[in-house]
Amino acid sequence: MSEEIQTEYETEGVEKKFMFLNRKAPYGTIYALEMLETVLISAAFDQDVTLVFMDDGVYQLKKGCDTKAVNMKNFSATYKALGDYDISRLFVEKESMDARGLTIDDLVEVIFEDEDDDWAEKPAVHVKSRDEIARLMEEQDVIISA
Amino acid sequence: MSEEIQTEYETEGVEKKFMFLNRKAPYGTIYALEMLETVLISAAFDQDVTLVFMDDGVYQLKKGCDTKAVNMKNFSATYKALGDYDISRLFVEKESMDARGLTIDDLVEVIFEDEDDDWAEKPAVHVKSRDEIARLMEEQDVIISA
Amino acid sequence: MLHLVNKSPFERGAFESCLNMARKGSAILLIEDGVYAALKNTPFEDKVSAAVKDIRICVLGPDLAARGVDQVIEGVEVVDYGGFVDLTVDHTPVQSWL
Amino acid sequence: MLHLVNKSPFERGAFESCLNMARKGSAILLIEDGVYAALKNTPFEDKVSAAVKDIRICVLGPDLAARGVDQVIEGVEVVDYGGFVDLTVDHTPVQSWL
Amino acid sequence: MKYGILINEGPFTHQASDTAYHFTKAAIEKGHRVMRVFFYHDGVYNANALSEPQSDDRNIVKLWGDLAKEHKIDLVVCVAAGLRRGIKDQVLAEGFRISGLGQLTEIGMAADRLITFGD
Amino acid sequence: MKYGILINEGPFTHQASDTAYHFTKAAIEKGHRVMRVFFYHDGVYNANALSEPQSDDRNIVKLWGDLAKEHKIDLVVCVAAGLRRGIKDQVLAEGFRISGLGQLTEIGMAADRLITFGD
Numbered sequence: 001m002s003e004e005i006q007t008e009y010e011t012e013g014v015e016k017k018f019m020f021l022n023r024k025a026p027y028g029t030i031y032a033l034e035m036l037e038t039v040l041i042s043a044a045f046d047q048d049v050t051l052v053f054m055d056d057g058v059y060q061l062k063k064g065c066d067t068k069a070v071n072m073k074n075f076s077a078t079y080k081a082l083g084d085y086d087i088s089r090l091f092v093e094k095e096s097m098d099a100r101g102l103t104i105d106d107l108v109e110v111i112f113e114d115e116d117d118d119w120a121e122k123p124a125v126h127v128k129s130r131d132e133i134a135r136l137m138e139e140q141d142v143i144i145s146a
Numbered sequence: 147m148s149e150e151i152q153t154e155y156e157t158e159g160v161e162k163k164f165m166f167l168n169r170k171a172p173y174g175t176i177y178a179l180e181m182l183e184t185v186l187i188s189a190a191f192d193q194d195v196t197l198v199f200m201d202d203g204v205y206q207l208k209k210g211c212d213t214k215a216v217n218m219k220n221f222s223a224t225y226k227a228l229g230d231y232d233i234s235r236l237f238v239e240k241e242s243m244d245a246r247g248l249t250i251d252d253l254v255e256v257i258f259e260d261e262d263d264d265w266a267e268k269p270a271v272h273v274k275s276r277d278e279i280a281r282l283m284e285e286q287d288v289i290i291s292a
Numbered sequence: 293m294l295h296l297v298n299k300s301p302f303e304r305g306a307f308e309s310c311l312n313m314a315r316k317g318s319a320i321l322l323i324e325d326g327v328y329a330a331l332k333n334t335p336f337e338d339k340v341s342a343a344v345k346d347i348r349i350c351v352l353g354p355d356l357a358a359r360g361v362d363q364v365i366e367g368v369e370v371v372d373y374g375g376f377v378d379l380t381v382d383h384t385p386v387q388s389w390l
Numbered sequence: 391m392l393h394l395v396n397k398s399p400f401e402r403g404a405f406e407s408c409l410n411m412a413r414k415g416s417a418i419l420l421i422e423d424g425v426y427a428a429l430k431n432t433p434f435e436d437k438v439s440a441a442v443k444d445i446r447i448c449v450l451g452p453d454l455a456a457r458g459v460d461q462v463i464e465g466v467e468v469v470d471y472g473g474f475v476d477l478t479v480d481h482t483p484v485q486s487w488l
Numbered sequence: 489m490k491y492g493i494l495i496n497e498g499p500f501t502h503q504a505s506d507t508a509y510h511f512t513k514a515a516i517e518k519g520h521r522v523m524r525v526f527f528y529h530d531g532v533y534n535a536n537a538l539s540e541p542q543s544d545d546r547n548i549v550k551l552w553g554d555l556a557k558e559h560k561i562d563l564v565v566c567v568a569a570g571l572r573r574g575i576k577d578q579v580l581a582e583g584f585r586i587s588g589l590g591q592l593t594e595i596g597m598a599a600d601r602l603i604t605f606g607d
Numbered sequence: 608m609k610y611g612i613l614i615n616e617g618p619f620t621h622q623a624s625d626t627a628y629h630f631t632k633a634a635i636e637k638g639h640r641v642m643r644v645f646f647y648h649d650g651v652y653n654a655n656a657l658s659e660p661q662s663d664d665r666n667i668v669k670l671w672g673d674l675a676k677e678h679k680i681d682l683v684v685c686v687a688a689g690l691r692r693g694i695k696d697q698v699l700a701e702g703f704r705i706s707g708l709g710q711l712t713e714i715g716m717a718a719d720r721l722i723t724f725g726d
Contacts, residue, residue: 540695
């Protein structure tokens with residue numbers, strides 16, 4: 001079968017805009033954790049990656065998660081590591097934050113080193129308006145949501 | 147292992163009030179269909195069974211479903227058969243019907259034979275107010291929802 | 293771009309989030325339990341009627357039929373799976389409001 | 391009776407349906423993603439504050455901690471898994487608003 | 489007090505099975521008896537012996553099997569729900585058995601409380 | 608046009624896999640090419656060879672396998688999602704293969720459109 005079906009595709013030099021859209025709360029379901037696995041893999045492909053957190057997805061970035069008593073894997077730290085994978089854009093929708101009484105101080109800090117600015121350390125998490133995110137969405141080549 | 151763990155329980159003579167609460171639309175997920183399987187089984191146990199349809203669950207009883215083009219099993223007819231299993235109470239929440247612009251004429255007809263009334267044929271589907279259903283819920287021994 | 297909504301507007305916020313985000317010139321296709329948003333006589337009818345002026349709103353016919361509903365709001369187009377494919381040809385990117 | 395709600399009030403209608411249905415003297419326990427309904431500074435705060443006068447509203451502490459939230463509305467009790475069990479002892483029947 | 493537990497969702501994807509597990513443990517610790525856990529809908533996936541979570545994550549299938557063994561809990565996987573999802577004897581984890589939906593009704597009748605965990 | 612398809616939910620429980628199947632068929636009938644279907648999250652359950660639906664219901668696992676064979680579609684089950692859910696070589700249905708998440712990114716890069724079906 002594998003001789004007949006093409007299982008590899010030429011992607012040399014392809015750079016696309018990938019948006020990972022997170023709209024679900026963490027821990028109640030696995031989508032946040034498994035989406036993060038997808039993001040980490042895609043970082044290795046040198047694509048133009050943007051993460052968006054809106055609706056209950058903004059809760060994914062809430063700091064201070066302690067999963068000991070529920071005995072689930074705590075993946076909050078993985079968001080912090082995204083900066084090391086050259087992911088520099090985590091956009092959080094302002095309207096979703098406001099509805100939940102959250103400010104950027106409630107969220108985990110993600111730092112990346114800006115190669116275009118002498119590797120200066122900069123924050124990767126930014127609050128964006130619904131309108132900005134809507135416009136950005138239309139510019140994407142691929143949107144992956146879960 | 148099976149010698150140690152009790153796998154059978156004495157239920158002779160037990161008659162409990164079972165409510166099956168349906169709040170989800172049919173076909174988009176399997177819950178409606180599999181809940182119906184539970185209801186059919188429980189009918190064999192001679193319990194005091196009430197089915198409630200509220201929120202999107204009221205769509206489960208919508209008549210005229212045609213699943214040919216989606217190639218899914220059409221289980222609408224099974225609701226009609228409930229009367230033959232001596233299930234005489236399918237209560238549909240009025241508030242949920244109103245919000246969806248539905249009336250009892252939009253729903254499948256379920257007929258049962260009333261053994262207390264010389265086996266007269268009677269409709270099993272009834273519209274009930276939220277308040278009536280809330281009161282009924284509190285009287286149950288077991289509520290199964292999905 | 294094309295927005296896909298497969299959730300009932302009564303049960304989940306996906307359709308509302310989508311409407312808030314969809315911009316002029318984009319399209320929305322209602323599939324699976326999302327088709328209930330295309331129906332007349334619901335609390336969503338006014339919003340949908342207003343939205344069809346700027347946004348092409350379509351609904352998947354096979355999913356309407358499976359659910360026994362057909363009273364579609366004026367201005368909403370009914371398409372089949374082939375029409376679904378055509379919508380993804382005409383629009384990019386495609387976002388599923390799961 | 392005891393009502394269990396495990397859905398975010400932002401995403402689904404389960405919590406609202408439960409509040410509409412819960413009668414005086416009954417109890418509600420918020421678990422899993424349902425715990426967000428117990429928090430201050432959301433659109434649901436007023437409804438919850440009003441409801442606690444007639445209904446005992448509890449929230450599962452381990453699920454709050456997992457989500458890094460702790461600003462619980464006044465009158466809402468935080469319980470652990472043992473407290474969850476006790477609630478099911480004190481109340482019958484138990485309805486899960488899935 | 490005698491409990492029946494109904495689990496409607498599979499492991500990892502929804503928290504339902506985790507919460508049911510912690511509830512079951514807490515009930516036993518308080519001296520109650522959990523007579524049966526019934527796995528329905530996607531809940532049948534909790535009995536998949538092939539499940540192999542990451543080493544830093546919990547192993548839900550094994551947790552249930554161990555708890556059942558220790559406290560003599562009857563773990564029942566619905567045969568109909570299992571058939572369509574491919575959870576059959578070939579992959580059934582230790583501590584679980586496959587049986588009919590009647591076992592759910594039966595436990596609703598026999599137990600003082602039936603608690604449902606799902607999505 | 609070249610398509611990639613992403614399926615996030617298991618068979619029967621959600622309509623996602625059904626809709627993706629009808630979409631894929633319709634795309635092929637219109638002369639497009641479906642390069643790969645990637646099964647992620649509970650989507651991996653679509654590859655369970657043990658699935659045995661009722662005789663009057665559709666057999667989703669087989670439908671995908673047959674369609675892939677006929678039209679040379681690459682059906683890829685995510686190894687990580689499959690491991691935790693117990694979908695491994697032992698139960699892998701004909702027509703599917705197990706591989707890494709990179710195959711999803713790759714098809715996002717190679718295809719003209721990536722369409723997601725889920726819950």
